[in-house]
Amino acid sequence: MFTIDDIREIAIQIEKNGEQAYRRAAAAADQPEIAALFTRMADDEREHAEWFSSIRSNRHLSGDELELEQMGRRLLQEMVANQTFSLDQQELRQVRDVEDSLEQSRIFEEDTALFYEFLHSMIEDVEVKSHLEVIIAEERRHAEQIAELADSDPVGL
Template sequence: MFTFDDIRAIAVQIEHNGETAYRKAADRVDDPRLAELFRWMAEEEQRHGRYFAGIKGVELPVAGAEAAQRMGRDLLQEMVKEQTFSLDLDDLAAAVDVAAVLRQSLTFEEDTILFYQFLGDLIEDAAVKEQLTAIIAEERRHVTLLDGMLDDGGA
């Protein structure tokens, strides 16, 4: 059976992937403004991960459990492993172009939003759904910031 605990573990891993990658990006860039942005985003991801790790006692509704089961534990785990759902730390560390780092980060944030929207469709607990909505809004702000930086030429 596919449980909310399985989904929660994946969400925690996604946030950990983002935190780690943003901290590496902060160490790689020469521009202090970008470094500060990446450190801030790492802190955001860390906070999101702590939130997901702290959710206890949530059960998926029957329809949600069936949908999650159809999707399959293996599929979700593969999504997290794929580059489109985690920042590739080697590529990020090797990036010499700030725009490339920003594009990778943007893809990660967009994929994270899609996953959390999927979660939102499965969860009935009002408090968890409200917090998830707030996290999605924060991830959208990350997308807006990254888009703006790319529009400014990557700096």
């Protein structure tokens, strides 16, 4: 069982990681089109983190539910630790070129969307599910925008 608190804390960290990485990538980008894309994506990630921060649960858990919640928290932490959606700052610094940076970012967005889809299936609150669907769509749109930019080869990537 996953609680809203578990989901919120992990999602906030994912979004903060993304925002920081995209802001650094925007500052380092030589091409204005790429810098603008990374800046927009950083702004979106910040908004996602703000929304996740606003989620609160008033539900009190029974003893059995608390035990399940602890197991769920450990499972989520293990899942996040082994995934690329941390968008590791060192990995971004080590990229050889813009193409690598764009590819890492695309993978990050796809992994994040998949993770949120997994969480979506475990959430009961209709309003939370609905807003999470919007965020999933934005993460997917980010991946598509990155792929389109890489495919368009605007500056000879």
